[in-house]
Amino acid sequence: MSTFKAHINIMPLEALLDPQGKAVTGSMTNIGLPEISHVRIGKHITLSIDANDKKTAEGKVEEACKKLLCNEIMEYFTFDVEEVK
Amino acid sequence: MSTFKAHINIMPLEALLDPQGKAVTGSMTNIGLPEISHVRIGKHITLSIDANDKKTAEGKVEEACKKLLCNEIMEYFTFDVEEVK
Numbered sequence: 001m002s003t004f005k006a007h008i009n010i011m012p013l014e015a016l017l018d019p020q021g022k023a024v025t026g027s028m029t030n031i032g033l034p035e036i037s038h039v040r041i042g043k044h045i046t047l048s049i050d051a052n053d054k055k056t057a058e059g060k061v062e063e064a065c066k067k068l069l070c071n072e073i074m075e076y077f078t079f080d081v082e083e084v085k
Numbered sequence: 086m087s088t089f090k091a092h093i094n095i096m097p098l099e100a101l102l103d104p105q106g107k108a109v110t111g112s113m114t115n116i117g118l119p120e121i122s123h124v125r126i127g128k129h130i131t132l133s134i135d136a137n138d139k140k141t142a143e144g145k146v147e148e149a150c151k152k153l154l155c156n157e158i159m160e161y162f163t164f165d166v167e168e169v170k
Contacts, residue, residue, distance in 0.1 A: 009129045024153065025132075031152050035135045035145055044094045044129035047110075050120045060120055067116050068109065 004049045004057040008079040010070045011042035045069060049081070057081050089134045089142040093164040095155050096127035130154060134166070142166050 012018045021040040028036040047064070051057035058081050070077040097103045106125040113121040132149070136142035143166050155162040 011129065011131070021130075024130075027153060028149065031149075033145055033149055033152075036132050036149055037135075038131075038133040040131050042129045042131075044096065044127045045106075045109075046096070046123075046125050046127075047121050048123040050122075060118055064113065064116075064118055064121055067118075068112060 003084045006061045008045040010077045088169045091146045091166045093130040
């Protein structure tokens with residue numbers, strides 16, 4: 001049994017407005033950074049998985065995203081899994 | 086003038102409790118994934134920067150993190166910047 005670490009990004013779907021990101025984009029000008037635009041804000045999640053191999057670990061992460069972490073109506077997820085030595 | 090895209094991760098400091106992550110770790114067992122533990126939840130932010138070169142763009146992103154995006158008392162940030170062709 002090995003331990004793996006997953007890094008997951010969950011972002012609002014491109015087709016949807018991201019009101020939080022919109023508000024932050026507006027604030028950038030106010031703090032003197034008008035060069036910054038198109039701010040989108042999502043979640044970054046790290047977690048540990050006990051599994052026999054990387055493929056199994058990836059399957060568990062995908063299951064966790066679909067069942068619990070990501071609302072696929074409004075968000076999409078990407079992740080990568082690495083073995084912890 | 087080029088356009089750059091930044092990917093920023095903002096996570097709760099390791100020394101601090103992450104109550105949201107703790108709660109999600111507990112839920113993993115309930116949905117049949119007891120192999121998953123140590124869930125920590127932060128923010129993932131993407132944004133565009135107009136700048137002459139990558140170094141300037143990185144400076145702008147660091148400034149945005151310190152001034153607005155990251156509360157350095159409770160969180161730390163990491164980011165990477167790439168040029169958009």
